[in-house]
Amino acid sequence: MASIRKRGPYQWEVRVRRKGYPLQCNTFESKAEAEAWASTIESEMARKVFRSFSEAENTLFTELLDRYGEELTPKKRGAKQEASKLRVISRYPIAEYSIALIGGKELAEYRNTRLKSVSPKTVHDELVLIGHVIKVAMQDWGLALPHGNPIESVRKPKVGNNSRDRRIFGEEEKRLLAACKEYGEPLPSIVTLALETGMRRGEIADLQWKYINLKNNTLHLPETKNEESRDVPLSSTAIRTLNKLPRNINGRVFSMRADSITKAFSRSCSRACEHVFERMAGEETDCDNCEGIKNLRFHDLRHEATSRFFELGLNPMQVAAITGHKTLQMLQRYTHLKAEDLAKLLN
Incomplete structure (x- = not known):
């Protein structure tokens, strides 16, 4: 009544x-x-x-973002990156809306504002995260919304083909390794291992001696990006590289964090100019105007390794077993075969 x-x-x-x-x-x-x-x-x-929507009407979206960041984000492998996204979203006006008032219009305004300063891929990923925060609130936290999940009412920006096809050519590998040696260990060993195994940066950074079996020429990765373990075969070069490394008391193979690897690699690429061998020999050089190796990222080493596996004659199933790719489509994104090597197979 x-x-x-x-x-x-x-x-x-x-x-x-x-x-x-x-x-x-x-x-x-x-x-x-x-x-x-x-x-x-x-x-x-x-x-x-x-159905009562009073709780949704009295709950600000920023409260959901905070709860999600406290309860779910720390359990994920990419917790640091996701926490950063949550902080970005919370700085925009949409975070101060009552969750019951957020619809396609409000999300479109957020999308259009963000597209002015960041790439479509970044905005796409943020909208996906927003949608998942609301989905969890509805399914796990019992929050009822008048019109369901509003993420279904907004058009996400189109993400173009952002796959890279950067390969290492000519003397770039020699110059890169020389610059890494100039930087100092363990960077040259890390780069060599990346080229020999196709492992991801995080997998290399988290590697532990207890998971390496030099008798069987394999190493075990208990946790990977796709949340499945895998065994990686080791080449003779990879084995020699590992055998030269000192054993740390904490059991870790490398002392560098993932972000430190990226910074050191970028610096070494800049230093990997034509004069790097002269500098290594102690000769004086003028490298102020040298460009080094341009447009090469650490993750490109995984592309390079994957392509080399195919060039060695391994079939897709064998390569996927090494790299951990789950689909042929993803494997193709990481494979860039050189035309001259394919020509040799045809003649």
């Missing part, structure tokens, strides 16, 4: 009580609006289709 009472010249308070349902309250500027709302609530309760 609904009760309506006047609270001041422009305010009408409505209370709807019905057995089996929580008390529903709302306030309107006119009596007609109050009566219409009460009639709708009573009708839904009578038809047993009523």
Whole structure:
């Protein structure tokens, strides 16, 4: 049963009580609006289709972002990156909206604002994260929304083909390794291992001696990006590289963190100019105007290794077993065969 009472010249308070349902309250500027709302609530309760959205109306989106960041994000391998995305989203006006008021329009405004400063891929990933935060709130936290998950009402930006085809050519590998040696261990060993195994940066950084079996020429990765373990075969070069390394008391193979590897690699690429061998020999050189190796990222070493596996004659199943790629499509993204090597196979 609904009760309506006047609270001041422009305010009408409505209370709807019905057995089996929580008390529903709302306030309107006119009596007609109050009566219409009460009639709708009573009708839904009578038809047993009523759902209370009061919690969603009183919950700010930033509260969901905070809870998600505290309860779910720390359990993920990419926790640091996801936490950064959550912080970015929380800085925009959409975070201060009541979650019940967020719809396609509000998400489109967020999308268009972000596209002015970051790439479509970044915005796409942020919208996916927003959608998952709301999905978890609905499915696991019992939050009822009037129109379901609003992420379904917004068009995500199209993400073009962002695969890279950078290979290592000519003397680039020699110059790169020389620059890495100039930087110092363990960087040259890390780069060599990446080229010989196709392992990801994080997999190399987390490598432990207890998972390396030099008798069987294999190493074991208990955790990978796709959350599955895998065994990686070791080439003779990889084995020689590992045998030269000192054993750390903490059991880790390398002392460098993943982000430190990226910074050191970038610096070495810049230093890997034509004069790197002269510098290594102690000769004086003028490298102020040298460009080094351009447009090479550490992750490109995984592309290079994968392509080399195919050039050695391994079939897709064998290469996937080494690299951990789950689909042929993903394996193709990491494979860039040299035309001259394919020509040799044809002649």
